Amino acid sequence: MLRAVTAVEEMDRPDCDPVLLRRTYAQFPLVNTLVSGWGGLYRQLIRPRLPTQGPAGILDIGCGGGDITLALARWARRDGFDIHVTGIDPDDRAQRFAAGARLRHGAPDVEFRRATSSDLVAAGERFDVVVSNHVLHHLGEAELDGLLADSAALARSLAVHADIRRSRAALLLFGAATLPLAGTSFIRRDGLTSIRRSYLPEELRAVVPPAWQVIERRPFRNLLLHRVEPLA
Template identity: 75%
Template sequence: MLRDETSLEEMDRPDCDPGLLRRTYAQFPLVNAAVSGWGRLYREVIRPALPRDRPSTLLDIGCGGGDISVALARQARRDGFDLHVTGIDPDERAHRYATEARAQGRDTAVVFRRATSGDLVAAGERFDVVVSNHVLHHLTAGELAALLSDTEALTGRVAIHSDIVRSRAALLLFGAATLPLARGSFIRRDGLTSIRRSYLPGELRGLVPPQWQVLRRRPYRNLVVFRPGALP
């Protein structure tokens, strides 16, 4: 199954239906809770990297509607950490949705900004932890290299880019599981496009610098991990 490098997800189209787009953002918490595994990643990778003797910071690149940013902030707060989360996305529609949700009381420990990782590097910003969810499959090899370079400049302790593994089985399972969402949002059609656009672990290993790790997390997850100072 070759990687689909040309198809465009509906929600990335500037003229997509705004009502379907908002419902897609609203359904992301349910879908991400079911398939993305950030609870486990928080416990195993993020929490051990958070300092307890000072406030800590986390950057969520390509945060979309902001549900991962909010979930990580809440988990850290329950564990007694003073974690400040920044979610960034260059898409004005995603930024507007996330900031409106925050204004409605979703979480005051999270700040959303319309920006790219390159903007933050240029401003000299730095965070203890940097994450992204379902961003890598949107990128060409050159864009992936730029993101990883930005991430190295932004990360103080650990970075995790989590994405889907391309697989026919994943296509079948996701397609069946999301049938109830097929009419009311872009979740099903864009999710299937995302799977077809996603990288295999071996493909990523051929693209990332030596100081990065590519890990396979079953059933269908790629983790691209960076720890500053770690030996290649």
């Protein structure tokens, strides 16, 4: 199955149905809890890289509806970190939804901005850990290069970009699991498109700089890691 590089997800269209878009953002927490595995990534990769003395900062690039941003803040807060988590997205629709979610969850240590990673690089900002979820498959070659360069500039310690790994099994299983959501949002339709657009591990290794490590993670996941500096 070849990568569908020209396919477009409905929620990326500026004229998509706003009701279905809001429902899509609202359903992200359920879908990401089931398929994205960020709880394990936080425990295994992110938590060991956060400073135990003084403030700790995490940046979530392309945060969408903000559910992972909020979860990272919640987990770090629970573990006693003096945490501040920033979620950025260039889409003002995502930023507005995420800002509302922040208010509903009462998360003063979370901030959502309409911005790109290059905006933050230009402003000289830095974070201990930089993450993204399901962003890589949206990007063209130049955009991917820019994201990785920005991530290396923004991260003091670690950058983690997590994405789907393309496979026919993933298509079949996701299609079956999300059938009850069909027509209620863009989750099923765009999720299937995302799988078709996503990278195989060998394809990702062929286009990223040597400093970045590609790791296959079950089920149907790719991780792209950049460890900026070793732990003390």
